[in-house]
Amino acid sequence: MTATDDQKEASKTPVLKLASGIEGFDLISQGGLPIGRTTLLAGTAGSAKTLFAAQFLAEGIRKHDEAGVFVTFEEPPEDIRKNLLSMGWKIETWEVEKKWAFVDAAPQPGEEIVMAGDFDLGALLARIEHAVNRIGAKRVSIDSLGAVFTQFSDSGLVRAELRRLAAALRAMGITVIMTAERTDEYGEIARFGVEEFVADNVIILRNVLEDAKRRRTIEILKFRGTVHRKGEYPFTVLPDQGIVIIPLSSIELKLRSSDLRVTSGSQELDRMCGGGFFRDSLILVSGATGCGKTLMTAEFIAGGSENNEKCLLFAYEESREQLIRNATGWGIDFEKYERDGLLKVVCAYPESAGLEDHLIQIKAEIDLFKPNRIAVDSVSALERVATRHSFRDFIITLVSFVKQREIPGLFTATTANLMGGPSVTESHFSSITDTIILLRYVEMLGEMRRGLTVLKMRGSMHEKEIREFTIDNKGMHICKPFRNVIGILTGKPEYLTMDEMDRVGSLFAD
Amino acid sequence: MSACRKHRFLLFVDGDSLLGRRALKNFQDTADGLFQDGYSLEVVDIFKAPERTEAFRVMAAPTLLLLAPMPQMRIIGDMRDREQLRKVLGKVGHGEEGAA
Structure with missing residues (x-):
């Protein structure tokens, strides 16, 4: 689709945004994540993808009273609960209050799995839909796509099934974050070609080593049919707040000047x-x-x-x-x-x-x-x-x-x-x-x-x-x-x- | 054959889908010949019983779960290769005997 087509589409049906509640993000995204859409969150190892995905749900609960479902393919829920306790988020309490639900798709250690013939990932879809309906979720975070590809070797099938999942969630009006791994800070968007099916909205988290110092940045690569600020913005992770993005204000701001x-x-x-x-x-x-x-x-x-x-x-x-x-x-x-x-x-x-x-x-x-x-x-x-x-x-x-x-x-x-x-x-x-x-x-x-x-x-x-x-x-x-x-x-x-x-x-x- | 232990299976399928029907037939044909003193099989529709799908953390359909005897095992797919299926199921419950 060309840029003009994009604009036409945007003028016909304006893309609304869902305020994420993550400090600074709603400024750089000019309102939040595209509502009812899937956004790909790509980053290298240690770039705070899981934290961002979890914080998207946590801020939804804390600031907007919106429930969320966390689908984990990598870390078991008990690890996530424990890790996020350091941010001051009591996930267990939220689970009891039906504000947070896990769909645990992490591999089980020690269980024998035999692959025998054709299958699809309909069971995963059934579980996510069930969790969304059970707590009335508006937000879903899926972490991370790369782990699905390592659980099932047929990457073509996994891609097709994830596309089906994204379409089903879109039909339900859910705003979704899917995380994906990158190998390079400035290379292809993500591994396994996942951007093919969640190409509309892409955010990149970076953790770059520069002059022997770590520097974290976030960049909104694209939001189809809607506006956002361009370029990399620095962020930091604070113990009791999570991710805090620093919205660099441009100096051309409409600042009044005084002659006092x-x-x-x-x-x-x-x-x-x-x-x-x-x-x-x-x-x-x-x-x-x-x-x-x-x-x-x-x-x-x-x-x-x-x-x-x-x-x-x-x-x-x-x-x-x-x-x-x-x-x-x-x-x-x-x-x-x-x-x-x-x-x-x-x-x-x-x-x-x-x-x-x-x-x-x-x-x-x-x-x-x-x-x-x-x-x-x-x-x-x-x-x-x-x-x-x-x-x-x-x-x-x-x-x-x-x-x-x-x-x-x-x-x-x-x-x-x-x-x-x-x-x-x-x-x-x-x-x-x-x-x-x-x-x-x-x-x-x-x-x-x-x-x-x-x-x-x-x-x-x-x-x-x-x-x-x-x-x-x-x-x-x-x-x-x-x-x-x-x-x-x-x-x-x-x-x-x-x-x-x-x-x-x-x-x-x- | 371990006569004292009864084999228990759960088969998760997507409703009346082709894959589900194929999996059921492949499994029953093989198991009928293999477990002559009987076995139990329950078919679960993933969309009609999502809470059970969640409880057993099933991701793919069809998925066959061996509940007993331990250890638990899951077979993912329509099990169209019956030779492979016979081998896998033949080892179930036999422990060292099957390996020897």
Whole structure:
């Protein structure tokens, strides 16, 4: 069928969707699974197929009061009950309440089976139909097709019988997930050619090894006759929640932008930015280690707290004690703000969890604390637990969380070189941030000094000069521009004599 | 032949299907000759008695289940190869004797 035929079919009979209840999935699928259809869920070993199939039923029971039948060809029901108890799902209780039913088609160890002539799988169909009718199920999960093919050697017959099963369930209006094995992450859809009979709707789960780190993603390959979001979305498996998909929001979201300004915490910096940061903007502060990023973060928080705004700080580089001590050294009392309920400091080591888990923690804290401004110090510390792809996804998702709340977010990034140069964080971040502030060491006549410039500020006039700044027990002080130095940003400062400066100046004089 | 043990069979079929009828005939013809002191056979319609199909975890039709003597065994298919069927059923209940 061609794409136009597809559209015609879709316009005649719109495909409705059944909200799965799996967090994030109904967003990326734009409503859930095609209702009354079979969806193939393909993935390699360990890609969380069984969990997804079970969660589809569990969320149906928990969130929509819809009963479900789990057909298992592989694991015995007692194993599934036990495994899913760790997710907090009491399947045995649901079975008693007639909300969950197993059809146990797992091979029985020790039983002799003799194959003798022609047969069909009508008995399986009879059992599934019976289970569906017994509990009034709306959902069926079948796990996994590959195991049927290994139980019966005639794969042509198995394919034909599974097609019959899918047709029978469709006639009953049941929404079905069938899982199937893949051998490669980026190869044929599934083994045994199962996509031939459940080709309309295909979802792929991946568990890719990238830079020695595991990364799970989900991709909706196709939904016949209906829309869905394209591409791979990262997900994670949490002990008490199961699969949580992270819906990367694209930045072209219809986000309102505000011309309200908020203080950066430093009057001088506010002046450089033309009156402060925009209320719904993202600010990236980039610089080498020790050149003042954490100080800028602390000032940003103090600026908010002094105006009775709630601030949320995620710290990935320093412990709570270090942070509080440092801030005190700059005349900023974090503990007082915390007592006043204006500040929450969340400290975590990047290595304590996977990137997806950090992201979910950040989102949960934002939802809970409902801050007026957010700071992350530093985002680049999280690069250590990320792969190239997942870090980009992470940044985009993080940005969208903050943008949706229409609050300012200040993120710091550490550059690899002391004297400047780009960082990975910057390359992912720079195009989606509204404001970029660079902090640089400047070597001048045998002395290390610090420079600051507003590199970019979307929608506002701002100063273009590189200014010197100093740090003392009152915090940050922005001073005069470096007039006679060039090459600060590239990390190779050179000094101009007054003659040269006059000459450069006169080059552009009328 | 073990006269003291009675053989008990269940045959799961899909209603009046051709495969079911063939399986029944093939089995009865073979078993009648083999178990001269009798055997019991109950035919179960998978769609009319799905709870029994579930209880015995039957997947395919026709399926012949040997309930007694132990150990349980299942034969899947219409059993059209009677020579094979005779061999399989001939071993039933004989244990070492059949193997020797």
